Amino acid sequence: MAETHPIRTFVVRAGRMTDAQKRALELHGPNFIIPYSKQKTDFECFFDEKKPLVAEIGFGMGQATWQIAVQRTEFNYLGIEVHTPGVGRLVMEIANHEIKNLKIIQHDAVEVFENMVPDASLAGIHLFYPDPWPKKRHHKRRIVRPELVSLFASKLAPGGYFYFVTDVEEYAISSLSVLSENPQLRNPFGGFAPRQEWRPETKFEKRAKIAGAEQAAWELYFIRSGS
Numbered sequence: 001m002a003e004t005h006p007i008r009t010f011v012v013r014a015g016r017m018t019d020a021q022k023r024a025l026e027l028h029g030p031n032f033i034i035p036y037s038k039q040k041t042d043f044e045c046f047f048d049e050k051k052p053l054v055a056e057i058g059f060g061m062g063q064a065t066w067q068i069a070v071q072r073t074e075f076n077y078l079g080i081e082v083h084t085p086g087v088g089r090l091v092m093e094i095a096n097h098e099i100k101n102l103k104i105i106q107h108d109a110v111e112v113f114e115n116m117v118p119d120a121s122l123a124g125i126h127l128f129y130p131d132p133w134p135k136k137r138h139h140k141r142r143i144v145r146p147e148l149v150s151l152f153a154s155k156l157a158p159g160g161y162f163y164f165v166t167d168v169e170e171y172a173i174s175s176l177s178v179l180s181e182n183p184q185l186r187n188p189f190g191g192f193a194p195r196q197e198w199r200p201e202t203k204f205e206k207r208a209k210i211a212g213a214e215q216a217a218w219e220l221y222f223i224r225s226g227s
């Protein structure tokens, strides 16, 4: 039978690693990186303390990721990213800041959600500045599309949140309707959400503000229904 090729939400970029990132990966990778597996996984055993788990999809270089983990210590965090230099960078930050409540999986987040994350197990999902795939013919690669939103929603515990931020207005508007149409999610804000004060501002937002942009980020914050 012919193998099916899933439509990936990313392209694997080569990307150069700095020596520090390489060293960090060799030295600390095994302590902070959870190997991908096709088994449903109890993530609690990877953390020192038992806390509700928040997963981040596509953390890039991980700047917001580690800052949130340091500030909002009431949660454990699972950062998922495919890009090796970003993984190296975040491993370095975890080691430098001695962060105990953040671990990494280097793999396609869609497969991690499908195969590893148990249903109704997450307290939250972060999706910050996902690739917007601006060309119409590439919209099928967007991570905010109905079937993936259903997958993500099914992994949230009742009351868990899905927090999405983008700087692309058209992606924000289409995501608002995709998320609103999901029967498992409800929108406590009606439309776009206010900024969550604990989310650090990225360099893109700072730059956009300096350049006088009216809005540098569109935010969506939905809650998994049920009790």
Ligand SMILES: C[S@@+](CC[C@H](N)C(=O)[O-])C[C@H]1O[C@@H](n2cnc3c(N)ncnc32)[C@H](O)[C@@H]1O
Pocket: 009, 010, 057, 058, 059, 060, 061, 062, 064, 080, 081, 082, 083, 086, 107, 108, 109, 110, 127, 128, 129, 130, 131, 132, 143, 202
């Ligand atoms: C535009 S970047 C944004 C990075 C970061 N969230 C930020 O705010 O700077 C999107 C990132 O998502 C990652 N990504 C996209 N789809 C992914 C997937 N299915 N699994 C893991 N990472 C993914 C890409 O490798 C890329 O690093």
